[in-house]
């Protein structure tokens with residue numbers, strides 16, 4: 554078969570390769586040498602550029618419908634494309650809530666209008682109607698409309714009986730529940746860790762046990778039902794230790810964490826910095842180290858951004874009034890690849906956590922450069938320097954504590970189904 558596209562001399566795991574693409578799929582990946590000339594409609598020469606499979610972000614907030622002033626499908630997917638993401642799971646806390654097929658369809662239509670060849674949103678349906686935690690959403694209808702998982706993200710479900718039924722029903726539909734683990738009676742959404750920094754600043758704060766108690770519930774429930782549950786945005790050592798215990802016992806449980814929990818501590822909120830206000834809150838150095846270890850051992854399966862855009866006027870207010878959230882689609886690739894460079898994360902764990910693990914957990918297509926895989930990959934200039942700022946971020950919102958920081962590495966081309974979408 555004649556390739557539609559050949560990418561030459563890109564570096565895959567430090568070795569130069571040629572990637573042959575036909576009909577939107579990988580035909581072959583060969584070590585690069587001069588012995589073959591390819592007849593291809595399109596040849597891209599990529600010396601010195603790194604080759605990566607498109608990343609999967611299993612936790613984002615794209616804000617459409619309802620909060621288009623923060624983000625919409627077009628801008629959120631622009632940030633995804635430039636940030637190396639080919640698929641993003643987007644949460645249901647829109648207005649209206651994504652608890653009907655009509656809302657799911659609207660999200661997919663808007664995305665298709667703006668980015669017909671991807672990146673692709675993979676909607677996460679609401680677990681309960683209106684995310685109110687009282688009545689199950691029409692999960693069958695949502696699955697049929699294209700929802701890939703279910704979650705009450707942002708609004709923890711206290712009613713364990715209802716939660717149990719949701720987990721069972723989702724599994725009957727072949728889907729997994731993603732649980733935002735937080736005790737809603739313990740400083741819900743305070744956005745600051747309870748500890749030395751919160752006392753000094755005099756802010757209402759949330760202890761790590763508010764998260765870990767819910768993680769423990771989910772582990773016990775997953776074991777009892779023998780149905781997997783996915784724990785969202787793990788932030789602390791206590792949750793990690795519970796997950797390690799569970800995995801050792803063979804409990805079907807999976808988990809994700811975000812770059813900010815691997816790099817930042819509670820000190821980031823010093824000076825009442827609302828850009829570091831996030832839920833769950835940034836924790837301590839010890840929690841950061843526990844999460845890095847957990848990722849290395851596979852106790853935490855996936856990385857995700859929890860991309861949570863908010864407008865400038867919403868963050869430029871009193872700390873207690875500001876909403877929780879950090880954007881991440883634009884920056885996550887550079888920050889986590891830098892961790893690989895510093896030896897804080899291995900390349901194998903980086904690839905697993907951003908690609909194969911979320912694909913396996915949520916049953917999504919993924920490129921591992923095997924023949925027949927979708928030709929979803931990007932080229933990355935590891936030497937490109939850029940500064941995080943309003944001009945460099947594609948997301949409509951700029952609420953990241955990384956503002957003003959120098960980054961290394963930029964996506965120069967992003968191929969989805971073999972088409973460059975950038």
Ligand SMILES: [Zn+2]
Nearest residue numbers: 706707733785
């Ligand atoms: Zn959440």
